[in-house]
Amino acid sequence: MKRVTLALPVLIVLLALALSGGSPTRAQSNPVWNSAILYFNPADTPIETQGCESPPECDDISIVYYRETGETVPSRAIPVKPFQSGVVLIGSVLYDQTFKGSAVISSTVPLAALFRQVYSSSDPYSPIVYTSLDNTMAGEGFFYLPWVQRTSGFDTEIGVQNIESVPISLKLHFYERDKKDRPGEIYTYDPPQGITVEPQRSYIFRVSAIPLPWSGSFDGSVVVEANFSGLPGSHPKIVAAAREVLVGGNKAYGFEGVGTGQTAWHMVSALCSYGPGQQTSQYSIQNTSLASTAQVQVDYYTADGTLFATYPASGTAAVSPGKALLVNGCDPTPTTQGVLTGKYLSAVVRSTNGVGLAVVGKVIGKDGLLTAFNGQLPPPASPDGKYYVALPYVEFAVREDGIRTYLSILNVGSSPANDIQLTYYGRDGSLITAVNLTGKPLPAHAKIGSDPSAARAIDPGSYGFIGAANIISDQPIVALARVQRGVSLPGGVTSLGDDYVGMHYLKNW
Amino acid sequence: MKIKIVAFALLALFFGGCLPAANRTSAPIPTATLAPGVGGLSGQIQRAAQTWPGQPLRIYAAAYYGEPDGGGFYMLDPDRDPGAPLAADGSFTLDSLPPGSYLLVVGPSAEQGRRVVDADQQPALFLVQAGTWQELGTLALEP
Numbered sequence: 001m002k003r004v005t006l007a008l009p010v011l012i013v014l015l016a017l018a019l020s021g022g023s024p025t026r027a028q029s030n031p032v033w034n035s036a037i038l039y040f041n042p043a044d045t046p047i048e049t050q051g052c053e054s055p056p057e058c059d060d061i062s063i064v065y066y067r068e069t070g071e072t073v074p075s076r077a078i079p080v081k082p083f084q085s086g087v088v089l090i091g092s093v094l095y096d097q098t099f100k101g102s103a104v105i106s107s108t109v110p111l112a113a114l115f116r117q118v119y120s121s122s123d124p125y126s127p128i129v130y131t132s133l134d135n136t137m138a139g140e141g142f143f144y145l146p147w148v149q150r151t152s153g154f155d156t157e158i159g160v161q162n163i164e165s166v167p168i169s170l171k172l173h174f175y176e177r178d179k180k181d182r183p184g185e186i187y188t189y190d191p192p193q194g195i196t197v198e199p200q201r202s203y204i205f206r207v208s209a210i211p212l213p214w215s216g217s218f219d220g221s222v223v224v225e226a227n228f229s230g231l232p233g234s235h236p237k238i239v240a241a242a243r244e245v246l247v248g249g250n251k252a253y254g255f256e257g258v259g260t261g262q263t264a265w266h267m268v269s270a271l272c273s274y275g276p277g278q279q280t281s282q283y284s285i286q287n288t289s290l291a292s293t294a295q296v297q298v299d300y301y302t303a304d305g306t307l308f309a310t311y312p313a314s315g316t317a318a319v320s321p322g323k324a325l326l327v328n329g330c331d332p333t334p335t336t337q338g339v340l341t342g343k344y345l346s347a348v349v350r351s352t353n354g355v356g357l358a359v360v361g362k363v364i365g366k367d368g369l370l371t372a373f374n375g376q377l378p379p380p381a382s383p384d385g386k387y388y389v390a391l392p393y394v395e396f397a398v399r400e401d402g403i404r405t406y407l408s409i410l411n412v413g414s415s416p417a418n419d420i421q422l423t424y425y426g427r428d429g430s431l432i433t434a435v436n437l438t439g440k441p442l443p444a445h446a447k448i449g450s451d452p453s454a455a456r457a458i459d460p461g462s463y464g465f466i467g468a469a470n471i472i473s474d475q476p477i478v479a480l481a482r483v484q485r486g487v488s489l490p491g492g493v494t495s496l497g498d499d500y501v502g503m504h505y506l507k508n509w
Numbered sequence: 510m511k512i513k514i515v516a517f518a519l520l521a522l523f524f525g526g527c528l529p530a531a532n533r534t535s536a537p538i539p540t541a542t543l544a545p546g547v548g549g550l551s552g553q554i555q556r557a558a559q560t561w562p563g564q565p566l567r568i569y570a571a572a573y574y575g576e577p578d579g580g581g582f583y584m585l586d587p588d589r590d591p592g593a594p595l596a597a598d599g600s601f602t603l604d605s606l607p608p609g610s611y612l613l614v615v616g617p618s619a620e621q622g623r624r625v626v627d628a629d630q631q632p633a634l635f636l637v638q639a640g641t642w643q644e645l646g647t648l649a650l651e652p
Binding site: 032033036063073075076078086087088089090091092427 | 571572574575581582583584585586587588589607609612614619620622623624651
């Protein structure tokens with residue numbers, strides 16, 4: 001009982017935006033699988049040992065199915081042992097088109113999980129991935145999505161989940177990005193019939209189906225507002241995630257929203273025409289205050305932690321309430337000799353006047369790569385003084401057209417990291433290889449990369465590596481995983497992918 | 510007794526389309542040997558080899574949860590849930606299924622798979638009972 005109670009802070013929230021099936025290019029037929037949830041048990045010992053008959057598989061995960069009536073049906077439990085990872089594929093069968101069920105993951109362990117778009121190798125579209133959300137990340141009454149689009153190319157789907165035990169109502173506030181010649185407009189979507197979401201359920205908005213007042217396109221940010229049904233001004237807890245797909249194309253990506261604005265966000269990727277794909281990052285920085293203007297500054301650091309550039313070149317950039325500022329990775333001004341082009345940087349997005357911000361970054365490559373990732377916060381230390389990050393899905397195929405995952409680890413502390421241990425685990429929980437990333441100390445703001453190939457986690461002649469990674473550090477760190485695949489598609493598209501952020505957990509068992 | 514940590518990992522299962530499914534049972538095979546508490550299914554999948562020429566194929570049993578006449582979901586952990594290789598002629602034997610309802614998925618991997626469908630081309634549900642082995646005969650995959 002004690003162990004279970006201690007594990008509570010790692011509750012997860014995950015939205016499955018699988019309404020339209022798999023590929024944006026695929027016909028809208030009912031897919032075999034609607035969702036793929038990848039999980040990893042980062043616990044090094046069984047948590048729930050009471051009554052365990054088959055150690056070390058003492059813990060389990062299961063899906064609890066919510067009927068429309070609110071009644072729950074638990075699925076069979078999947079036993080998980082320490083460091084084990086896997087994928088749960090989920091599909092639906094409907095007899096009744098009005099049916100709207102939902103399901104919740106239940107676990108006896110501090111599960112790290114992420115949603116991955118289901119795909120097949122014969123249908124080469126981008127592997128959308130986004131992470132679960134800790135319930136401490138839930139927004140109270142509001143949730144912020146820093147980048148929402150409806151253009152001729154992209155359409156955003158927004159999933160909002162009610163994590164309260166009573167119904168809530170939703171409305172969406174759209175904030176158009178400010179233009180050079182005029183301020184962006186604001187529109188609230190609150191249909192007369194209302195949008196009610198039952199407990200534990202989610203509601204999916206397709207932005208293209210919302211009657212925005214602007215003709216055609218929208219590029220900006222969204223604030224999701226929730227109230228307990230019939231109680232305006234109340235503040236129920238919600239979470240939200242988004243995915244965007246390129247209309248008629250292969251590119252797609254997903255990202256989580258932000259429940260509470262923060263005054264500093266760490267961005268693991270900051271690029272300007274980097275590498276053969278000429279990758280460039282873009283940040284959409286949203287002011288989460290609905291009343292005050294935010295003053296924003298972005299500092300860019302080299303891979304060894306040296307401040308290299310700032311945006312804007314002097315002073316700060318003002319961001320109006322609710323709106324978002326777009327900063328291109330080639331925009332900042334270098335503070336030292338050198339040019340931004342080709343640099344492999346990280347960044348810190350700061351609010352200089354205490355007004356909260358939410359940030360989503362994208363990386364766009366000329367080779368077709370298009371990813372999204374969230375800003376990250378320094379994690380809290382575990383009782384042993386260390387910092388723990390789990391990456392539940394690491395796949396690295398030997399063949400070049402397979403999925404490959406690349407990890408980046410950023411020191412977000414104020415002191416050099418002297419001990420960062422990265423361990424790759426197979427899906428069965430076996431330790432494949434452990435790597436010490438601090439052959440020399442990693443300075444503050446410095447980052448380092450790893451992948452299963454470089455870490456020698458791949459047996460010769462095998463498919464490659466499929467499993468998870470766990471990082472333990474003596475300094476606060478954040479991690480970002482790039483999941484990409486090589487393709488050969490019209491238009492010179494040779495790479496598709498998405499990013500997801502590593503999940504912090506407290507080792508308190 | 511285990512106490513679950515309820516995590517709010519939501520799967521929005523309100524998908525488009527209407528897929529009436531049928532519970533199927535067939536005559537038991539009395540000579541089959543089963544471990545205590547589980548059931549078995551056997552049969553033959555039509556045209557599987559032609560669908561994925563040259564590829565080794567597996568059949569997966571995805572447990573179904575939901576309403577008997579409403580809607581629901583099925584789930585599969587392909588690394589750990591019941592599955593079996595498909596023979597070159599499409600025949601299969603699943604011999605360790607816990608009692609419950611299942612959809613069957615066939616493919617080179619679960620994610621690339623196709624569902625077994627009934628005569629109306631709708632995903633078929635198979636009810637498995639402990640101690641019972643069912644021969645399902647010839648089965649078709651969704652197009």
